[in-house]
Amino acid sequence: xxxxxxxxxxxxxxxxxxxxxxxxxxxxxxxxxxxxxxxxxxxxxxxxxxxxxxxxxxxxxxxxxxxxxxxxxxxxxxxxxxxxxxxxxxxxxxxxxxxxxxxxxxxxxxxxxxxxxxxxxxxxxxxxxxxxxxxxxxxxxxxxxxxxxxxxxxx
Amino acid sequence: xxxxxxxxxxxxxxxxxxxxxxxxxxxxxxxxxxxxxxxxxxxxxxxxxxxxxxxxxxxxxxxxxxxxxxxxxxxxxxxxxxxxxxxxxxxxxxxxxxxxxxxx
Numbered sequence: 001x002x003x004x005x006x007x008x009x010x011x012x013x014x015x016x017x018x019x020x021x022x023x024x025x026x027x028x029x030x031x032x033x034x035x036x037x038x039x040x041x042x043x044x045x046x047x048x049x050x051x052x053x054x055x056x057x058x059x060x061x062x063x064x065x066x067x068x069x070x071x072x073x074x075x076x077x078x079x080x081x082x083x084x085x086x087x088x089x090x091x092x093x094x095x096x097x098x099x100x101x102x103x104x105x106x107x108x109x110x111x112x113x114x115x116x117x118x119x120x121x122x123x124x125x126x127x128x129x130x131x132x133x134x135x136x137x138x139x140x141x142x143x144x145x146x147x148x149x150x151x152x153x154x155x
Numbered sequence: 156x157x158x159x160x161x162x163x164x165x166x167x168x169x170x171x172x173x174x175x176x177x178x179x180x181x182x183x184x185x186x187x188x189x190x191x192x193x194x195x196x197x198x199x200x201x202x203x204x205x206x207x208x209x210x211x212x213x214x215x216x217x218x219x220x221x222x223x224x225x226x227x228x229x230x231x232x233x234x235x236x237x238x239x240x241x242x243x244x245x246x247x248x249x250x251x252x253x254x255x256x257x258x259x
Binding site: 036037041076077078079081096099100101103104105106107108109110111112113114116117118119120121122152 | 170174181183185201202207210211212213214215216217218219220221222223225226227228229230231232233234247
């Protein structure tokens with residue numbers, strides 16, 4: 001009797017491990033496919049967001065240019081442009097480091113799309129805007145400080 | 156239903172410069188209603204897709220940190236006048252919209 005019970009427990013445990021591994025795998029590939037990455041968008045720090053996006057720790061790069069105002073009077077609308085001259089740029093991620101959730105947007109580029117995106121973001125307070133770029137299987141980053149006069153997240 | 160989107164795609168050399176304006180409140184779910192003190196529920200575009208002649212060129216995931224009435228600009232190399240551009244979005248409530256146009 002005891003033996004049977006143990007076996008059942010064992011197999012249940014094994015199944016659990018397999019299920020967990022499968023989930024972890026799915027989450028990773030989910031980023032490449034369509035599923036919205038709720039973990040990454042809930043991240044409270046850029047390191048956490050980068051990890052949740054399934055990207056390795058990025059290296060600083062001067063080939064990434066962030067164009068944003070030095071001082072943004074209205075944090076609700078901060079224009080941001082990211083330009084990457086790294087060959088084979090496939091991803092551009094925009095992070096505002098002191099927002100309640102830091103990840104703003106994750107762009108995947110393919111079929112001739114250049115390493116460039118331009119958009120407008122909300123910033124809660126003065127902080128670094130960080131761009132993370134995946135190019136040629138590696139990950140790079142650059143950051144620029146934007147001073148915010150009136151934050152654009154509360155209200 | 157969502158209001159119309161605006162899109163412009165202009166060619167410069169062999170690079171299409173594509174600019175899109177979307178109409179959306181982009182509520183992050185962090186804001187409180189000034190009168191009631193209640194949190195305004197999140198309502199934001201979470202996915203944007205763009206194709207050039209039917210081929211995907213940009214696939215984005217967004218959070219509530221993109222500004223209200225979002226603007227998106229991007230560039231595609233190897234394009235020419237007459238190429239067909241289609242941009243679509245969907246939001247966290249399942250609403251969606253799209254716009255198409257021609258590179259000129």
